[in-house]
Amino acid sequence: MQQMSEKEIRELLGYYRVEDPSPELLRRTKLLMHEEMLRSAVPAEAKPAVPVLVLAGLGLLLTLNLFYIATVGTILSFTLPASMLVYLRHSLIALGTAGVSLLAGALLVVFFKTFSLREAMVQSRG
């Protein structure tokens, strides 16, 4: 018996056609994909580890500053000569301001990161 050629095989297989996926199936699938994208985006992008560590570090620094102001600063204010007190006061104010500024900056970064993540999630949903 003569064997069928590859072309003939293709021709015969071509009889078996498959209908396209229904619009309803596509709609449901896309919806599930969007939900999955949101689910996988949140843990990946909203990992709080780094910002939290930075915030904790800055918080600790600020606490140490305040501790320094409250203890060493107080002791020095009693022991230092009156002419040096102005420098002491300036240094304490500078340290306190630096600590508060760093902490406020870190808080702003965390706030905007969360805000932009939420924005991205809303956009991907649309």
Added chain:
Amino acid sequence: MQDGSTGTRLAEDFALVERLKQGKPGAIDEVVRTYQKPLYSFIVRMVENRETADDVFQETWIRVIRHIGSFRGDSRFTTWLFQIALNQCRNVMRKQSRRSFVDIEDVSQSLAVEPEVDADRILASGKVKKMLASLPVKMREVLILRYYHDKSEQEIAEIIGTPLGTVKSRIHRATSMLRDKMEAFQPGTQTV
């Protein structure tokens, strides 16, 4: 060597994957629109049941989104997509006992939407479907990828996860088996 259109397709796929990874709006619509037809027809021919195929189709796309971050682009996106779909089909087929009959209503429903379709064609389609279904799953996989999706032997090897030599011999064996069945079941004849 890649021709121009293949290169363009690869570049488009790369850009699409990047957009999916970044969760860009519209990326999901675009990727589904691009691959819905080949993917769905592959799954339907593999699992032989439309309802099961719908579930596998959904699950495949969900897995694409879940694992897109780990897609490094070592292979083509389509290869990766078909790998996921094939794994899902294999899981489903393992769970279910394989249906040994052809649901001729499935075939006639799918063909009824085409105005030029006649009864002979429906019958022929049913026969071809039955022939494919009668082949062992491993043979069916390579035949569907080779003849319906024009995948190269190398791509098939990547999709089904076997060495190239095995794929070549499997295609050869599957083609011989199909030829034997086809010579017995010509579409014009009434023997099923």
